[in-house]
Amino acid sequence: MNDCPCGSGRAYSDCCEPVITGKSPAETALALMRSRYSAYVKGELDWLMKSCVGGDEGVDREATRKWAEESEWLGLKIVSTDKGGPTDDKGSVEFIADYVQGGLHDKHHEMASFVKKDGVWLYAEGSIVPETIVRAGPKVGRNDPCPCGSGKKYKQCHGK
Numbered sequence: 129m130n131d132c133p134c135g136s137g138r139a140y141s142d143c144c145e146p147v148i149t150g151k152s153p154a155e156t157a158l159a160l161m162r163s164r165y166s167a168y169v170k171g172e173l174d175w176l177m178k179s180c181v182g183g184d185e186g187v188d189r190e191a192t193r194k195w196a197e198e199s200e201w202l203g204l205k206i207v208s209t210d211k212g213g214p215t216d217d218k219g220s221v222e223f224i225a226d227y228v229q230g231g232l233h234d235k236h237h238e239m240a241s242f243v244k245k246d247g248v249w250l251y252a253e254g255s256i257v258p259e260t261i262v263r264a265g266p267k268v269g270r271n272d273p274c275p276c277g278s279g280k281k282y283k284q285c286h287g288k
Contacts (some may be wrong), residue, residue, distance in 0.1 A: 133169035134162035135204050148175045153249070157212025157219030160249040162204070165225055169201040169264075179244060181250045191270070202226040217244045220244035222257065235259070 147159060148153040154160035160179060167175040168259035172238015173193050177184035205224040218241070225236040232253035240254040268275055273287035281287075 131202070133166045133201060136162060136228075140166070145242075148172050152246070154179075154215050154248055157216075158206065158209050158221055160242060160251065161206075163219040163241060164251060165201075165204045165223070168196045168199070168225070179249075179251055181245070181252045197270060199227040199229040202228065210241055212249075218242065219249075249278055 130140045132138050132140040134144055136143050144163040146168055147154045147163040150169070154163055164176060164179055167173075167179075171193075171226040173189065176192055176196070177187060177189065180187060192270065201263075203210050205226070205228045207222040207224060209222075210220045212221065220239060222239045223237075227234060227236065237257040237259060238254040239257055242249055243252045244250070254265075268282050268287070270281070270283040270287055272282050274280050274282045274287070275284055278285050
């Protein structure tokens with residue numbers, strides 16, 4: 129079985145592929161979100177554009193292609209969903225896409241909004257969810273030894 133990149137645990141051919149190829153519509157906002165992640169993994173740029181409100185209008189196609197192709201996609205985590213069911217016309221999905229690009233490991237954490245137009249779910253917009261950066265080690269105090277190894281106090285060395 130060829131597992132779907134979206135992490136559903138289903139085969140790609142039974143999960144996101146039919147949505148991406150247009151054989152069946154996404155029944156929910158979450159299904160569309162999963163198909164969009166899989167499209168990044170598979171390099172299905174046309175689907176990424178087609179699944180947006182307004183198509184590729186206002187979307188930097190080249191930047192999208194570059195991000196999709198130059199990234200190693202490590203997984204998708206669905207944080208939460210709000211509405212977006214088969215009978216809704218709006219919904220949102222908060223997700224985290226884990227990836228490596230240019231040797232740097234990053235996470236794309238987004239709150240994505242979806243709308244249903246003429247019975248078809250479309251990606252409307254997304255906003256980045258800010259992440260808190262946590263210090264890896266203790267903060268160096270002014271009177272602590274400088275971490276560079278000079279033997280001087282931090283304030284006399286690199287703390288200027």
